[in-house]
Amino acid sequence: MYINLVVTVLIIVNPLRFCLSHFRGGTITWRYKSTQQIYIKYKLSFRRDIYDHFCNNLDSNVLIRGEGYLETFVFSHSGYPDSRSLINQMSYLCTGFSEDENWTYGQNTVLVTMPIDLTSRTYILRYSGKYWIPLVSGSPEWLLQLTVNLTSRGDNGRINSPPTASVPPFLRLKYGCLYSLSIPVKDEDGDIIKCRWANTYARYNITYGWYRWSECSYYGYSNKLLCQTPSNLLLNKDMCVITYNSTVSTGFYVVALQIEDFATGEAVNELSSIPLQFLIEVTFQNSTDSCEIKPVFETLHDMNSIIEIPVYTRYHQTIIASGFTISEIKVISQIQLTISELLMYGTSYERWYINVTWIPSPIYIGNHSICYTAFDIISQSTEKICTTVNVTSSINYCMENVDSFHTKWNITAANTQVNLSCTNEYMDSVSRNCSGGGIWEEPNYIQCSTHYCVENVDKFNTKWNTTVINTQVNVSCTGEYVGNVSRNCTGEGIWEEPDYSQCI
Incomplete structure (x- = not known):
């Protein structure tokens, strides 16, 4: 008889370990490695004054112990867990912290081996524990749930790559203001991405029945506060945009989303589902405050100016934007720049940056424009600011060259002699001069002899x-x-x- 099995990977925290509320949200995704192995990448935030989550050094490579253990539950004909096995512990590297606001933010990637003796290669991964920081409403327990499908896709024959999402552990919204929050989501496969509210319980079809799993709390789907979202909060599922008129009571609320990818816009069944949970803090605004405060660039270098660099010289700029949680710094240019991911600058979620680098070759001699626009999570943008890079030939170079004896000569500054080992069975070295005009002279092979x-x-x-x-x-x-x-x-x-x- 063919029995369809579903495996759930569950991270359980000892509920007696902490008596204080400390969880501040997170997200978990995965990436395929081999037949039974996947990388699990998670980003989590906790109260900083809890011992296991204290961080004061972003440069350290020391893992914070964190909390929680990865366990596997196998479902068979009974529809209930039959077995479990410990897989991993949820430690992480600290990537951000705030003393004033009392939070630690970190991430890690771990390699996990999935069970192999299954007729189904669909898995459910769960991370749960107690408790969230004090909330106005919602479940005190936390749970993040994602699905992993290791079967080959029908459209391209490959294992699916799930979407990724990012948002700070909390967003501070002013009472009485209307916000439109755009959730930053990506998908390596170029699939259609949709967002939905996490369910109070989800029903998974086992061969001999149904089993219910909440996507917001491990401690029972009967809890009426599970997955409860603030009132006046609307979700555009196709655009992953939350519209919110913050007229509810002040305090912290949990936003629990599932980010899912679909092969086409018409597809009904998702390819995978990952969790994204974060906090909204509603605060009273001062009478002089405005609901619309656009992000701005911090001019650590002269914008709207001309920067002159010689060819083969490294161009580097750090672009910093500040405002209401920067979600993107868009770079527009006709040249091929190397652009880092968007990272938090310092310990404030109001300042974010990217690094932009470029090493121009002689074909780029002349002026080139690089323009920047920063966007915050509520779709407000800075003014576009541009920098002109003037690439000059003031430093001459001899270009890469292969001579008649098949010796390769790399790019070399003018007025430089290069010595290389003789090729094949010949010994000693061959020399060649790069002249002041950036022209290679004939190589000197007189020292190359058969020894x-x-x-x-x-x-x-x-x-x-x-x-x-x-x-x-x-x-x-x-x-x-x-x-x-x-x-x-x-x-x-x-x-x-x-x-x-x-x-x-």
């Missing part, structure tokens, strides 16, 4: 290894013969005929 007799096998199948010139070599006779056979390597690097007279 060795190269490896050789004679007509009696005796192997003679590479040997220094003016050397006699003695090796054992082959086959049924005993004794030694000798051979001379001449001063010209040529093997003489071997002497087999001593082989008897």
Whole structure:
């Protein structure tokens, strides 16, 4: 009989371990590695003053122990968990913290081996524990749930890559203001991404029945506060945009979303589902505050100016924008720049940055415009600011070249002599000058000479290894013969005929 199995990976926290409310949200996604292995990447936020989550050094490579353990639940004909096995512990690297606002933010990627003796390769991963920080409404427990499908896709024959999403652990909204929050989502496969509210419970079809799993709390789907979202909060599922008129009571609220990818816009069944949960803090605004405060660039370098660099010189700029949680710094240019991911600058969620680098070759001599626009999570933008980079030829170079003897000469500054090892069986070095005008002179191979007799096998199948010139070599006779056979390597690097007279 064919039995369809669903596996759930569950991270459980000892509920007695913490008596304080400390969870501040997070997201978990995954990436396929091999037949039974996946990388799990998670980003989590906690109260900083809790011992296991204290962080004060962003440069450290030391893992914070974190909390929670990964366990596997196998569902068979009964529709209930039959077995479990410990897989991993949820430690993380601290990537941000705030002393004033009392939060720690971190991430990590771990390699997990999934069960192999299954007829179904669909998995449910769950991370749960107690408690959220004090909330106006909602479940005190937390749970983040995602699905992993390791079967090949029907449209391209590959294992699916799930979507990713990012948002700070909390957003501070002013009471009485209307907001439109655009959730930053991506998908490596270019699939259609949709967002939905996490369900109070989700029903998974097991061969012999149904099993209910909440997507917001491990401690029972009967809890009426599970997955409860603030009033006046609307979700555009196709655009992943939340519209919110913050006229509810002040305090913290949980926003619990599931980010899902679909092969086409008409597809009904998602390919995968990942969680994104974060906090909204509604605060009273001062009478002088405005609901619309656009993000701005911090001019750590002269914007709207001309920057001059020679060819093959590294151009680097750090672009910093501040405002209401920057979600993107868009770069527009006709040249191929290297742009880092968007990262938090310092310990404030109001300042974010990217690094922009470029090493121009001579074909880019002249002026090039690089323009920047920053967007915050409520779709407000900065004014577009541009920088002109003028690439000059004030420093000459000899371009990469391969000579007639197949020696490769790399890009070299003018007025420089380069020495390379001779090729093939030749020894010593060959030299070549890059002139002041950036032109290669002819290489000098006079020092390259044959100081060795190269490896050789004679007509009696005796192997003679590479040997220094003016050397006699003695090796054992082959086959049924005993004794030694000798051979001379001449001063010209040529093997003489071997002497087999001593082989008897």
